[in-house]
Amino acid sequence: MPITLITGASGGLGKEIALALLKDSxxxxxxxxxxxxxxxxxxxxxxxxxxxxxxxSDVTKITDYVRENFGKLDYLINSAGVSRDGLIVNYPESSWDEVIAVNLTGVFYLIREMVPFLKNSDNPHIINISSRSATRGSAGQCAYSASKAALIGLSMSLTKELSEYNIKVNTVLPGFLNTTMGRLNETALKRAETESVLGTLSSPKEAAMFIATILKTTKVTGQIFTLDSRP
Structure with a gap:
């Protein structure tokens, strides 16, 4: 039975990914x-x-837990994320630091410690959850967009660095999802739906199903998957 570690598993996309994988044994x-x-x-x-x-210290706690209970890891899914919105002219450094710490630095810490366990898997995967904001940008989300764009760069570098261990690294860029973090006000929601060529937005459940499918592949790495219907 494959072993998966998912951050941000308490809600939104992370929870849906956990459910999809649990249902898939x-x-x-x-x-x-x-x-x-x-x-x-x-x-x-x-x-x-x-x-x-x-x-x-918390990453060390995670590392110890994996070592003591499993000794290996098949899939690492970095889904934890935070956004602190605000225009740059008044944007506090504390908000910038928090967003970068959760969305980028914490991912770096965790991947660094999990690689030895992933090496013990027959089909190891890392999936980093980025965002369409990484490539489209979004007014009032300078820190969030920057952190998610940097995550793409991290993923692409790790693709080349970890390929000798057969560790696949892919990045998923969801569009607007109906989650706690991605919940939009009514005006923004209607605008996003209008931008969609299908007239509707993605769902966390569909995104989770897509991610579960990636994990079953053996020769897909270094890819950026955009899950959206907005050009």
Missing amino acids: TEVIGIYNSNDISIEGFGKALHTLKADIRNK
Whole structure:
């Protein structure tokens, strides 16, 4: 049974990914920080651990947990993310630092520590969840867009660096999703729907199904998958 570690597993896309993989007979280590993981019905296949990936000590806790309980990791999905919106002329440094710490630095910390466990897998994958904002930009989201764009660069470099260990690294860029972090006000929601050539937005469940499919591939790496219907 494959072992998957998912950050941000308590809600939104992370929770949907956990559900999709659990239903597909995958053992899941769900990392959460603020809210508990409310997933039932999967017994011992779901493991939960409270940790803040911004803190090296918490990443060490995750590392120890994986080592002591599994000794290997098949899939690492970096889904944790935060956005602190505001125009740059009044944007506080503390908000910038928080967004970069969660969306980029914490991902770096975790990947660095998980690579030795991924090497023990027959088909190891890393999937980093970026955003359409990384390539489109979004007014009032300078920190978020910058962090998600940097995540693409990190992924592309790791694709080449980790290929000798057969570790596949791919990046997924969801469009607007109906999640807690991505919830839009009514005006923004209608604008996003208008921009969509299908007249509707993506769902976390569909995005999770797509990600679960990527994990079954053996020769797909270094790709940027955009899950959106806006040109």
